[in-house]
Amino acid sequence: MGEPVARQELPMHRALQCLPAMPVQFAPQDDLPEGAAYEQHIFDTRRVPTRDNLHDFFNGLVWLQFPQAKRRLNALQAGAIAAHGIGAVRGPLRDALTVFDENGALLDAPAPLWDALNARQWQRLFVDLRPLWREARLVLFGHALLEKLVAPRKPIVAHVYRAPAPMASLAQADAWLAQQMQPEYWATKPFTPLPVLGVPGWWAANEDPCFYADPQVFRPSRAMSDKTP
Template identity: 60%
Template sequence: MAAGGLGAIDWHAPWLAPLAPLGRRATQRVQAGASVATALNALVDEGAVPAPGVRFVPQAALPAGMAYEQFIHDRRSVPTRDNLHDFFNGLVWLRYPATKRRFNQLQAQALAQDGVGAVRGPVRDALTVFDENGALLLAPPELHAALAARQWRRLCVELRPLWRQARLLLLGHALLEKLISPRKSITAHVYQAQTAIDNVVNLDDALARDLTAPWLAAKPFCPLPVLGVPGWWPENENFCFYDDSVVFRGARQLTQAQPNA
């Protein structure tokens, strides 16, 4: 991976705060000539994070014809390319290892039941959405209710003071990659947990326990344009930011759009 790709990451961006300490250290190693897999493994070996239960290996280690998810499950190894997409995937593995292991366990179960197939089943499809583009909102119930109803002005303007009690954690590595070049339309799929997991000792473990196949099959996600989060983007200080009905679409608009989506 060209050093310039990593150089484009703004580690001061608020959405990167949980990953920034590890991300900066991994970036230094890659810019010094290490592969992404080597840089990620080094963070574990030097004790920067607890062992995530997997090792990172070059993409060439994945045998032809073998499913990526099955390889991770069987070999406890994550094929990793030298690009930003896999760099962020590795950082999420290091920051939320229990959740990523649970993703993989459920993916392997679905593969064992349904095979690879040309089309993913509902559980694998939901896991892919979460893994690539997911987020978790820890917030007062009023914010969750407004998000579920797609009441954008209420969520981001009327209830703006409540965001001081909230955290939005981005787990989707494709989402993190897209935010290298922020634009208003970038949207996270916010996971709606079955149980309250805000006040727990280990958030990662709690989220992993909450993930079950039947619940995921219903795709329990709400869309949230992430640059609308108060404090995340200067332009949303002007509340006209939320009047964009293309990006901040109401529930009725989403329902009407379904047949043509």
């Protein structure tokens, strides 16, 4: 999907605009007026200021794959800005929206995997229950997350949201995700951190169980830490 954009010797905003069925227009970065809020500008104009870098390249691809969710996310950002303005702190809702926009993912997985993930039981999640990952599907949403994975590093974390089973298509997942973004609920950050390179099949190094014996990445739950003498 992104290959036609990457091959074009054009400014990023023009290359992205060549993809069919884009739900917004992509504009050069200087389309954003000085002092204007990025999210508010997109909401008001349906134009996305775009730089010539990987970060904005992946943002464009996510707009193509998740148009409803991206529009909903942008509308909530703009609504929060209109209500509270731009301050030094984003506030719970804008902070949660930004976290998911940058590093979010959807995970459709059997209940035992979710139980182990929520409990931060990494050995159980990735080693004991490893065969169950064949029944799971992880779909990346965050454009910063995609950018990070261009140069993979063990500590990369996705903030995953539990998806319905099964996700028949990306279009279905997109519509469902947009409906999930209710302000009061989303402000609670209903996400779970997942070290994505620990997922079976995502990095060859995790075939060795010792890969997970790294407390700097695979941290125990706070409850377990509190029990440590």
